[in-house]
């Protein structure tokens with residue numbers, strides 16, 4: 238039996254411009270808002286309510302300031318999704334873990350210094366995670382910027398190589414949208430918005446064999 242999973246990220250309040258394929262589970266890897274306004278969360282939640290997927294899982298990204306500043310309020314507003322912040326949920330036998338943190342970059346939300354502070358967050362990922370969702374990419378997968386620099390988190394790569402989730406979903410580096418693989422894990426940068434913030438990258442759909 239397989240489940241159809243639909244992955245998107247970095248919609249930045251432009252979700253209405255995307256054609257969202259049907260599926261069983263919808264996953265969003267953060268940056269649902271433009272600049273972290275509560276009103277954007279309300280609107281995004283209403284949009285989720287119109288989609289047919291049985292389960293919807295969302296994490297926050299560096300633009301989603303309100304989830305860092307008003308966590309309880311934002312969780313309450315997101316009635317049409319399961320919000321994961323350094324926690325997991327098991328859906329139809331698939332263990333999904335979500336975390337919003339990324340390497341520090343100009344005082345955005347959910348920023349931590351590279352090294353020990355991020356390592357401590359990745360140490361929380363359960364070893365039996367099937368799908369890992371983070372906002373930022375690991376080093377070397379979906380992390381090459383327009384300046385041709387790879388900016389992913391080395392400690393996150395180390396964690397993924399050790400824990401071997403079947404899928405690692407993220408966004409953040411819009412221009413690195415696409416899929417890569419290593420021996421154990423498929424890496425998906427599902428950024429819906431491009432570098433210029435046009436929502437033209439289609440959601441990435443995959444079948445998950447149970």
Ligand SMILES: [Zn+2]
Nearest residue numbers: 247268409411
């Ligand atoms: Zn973004």
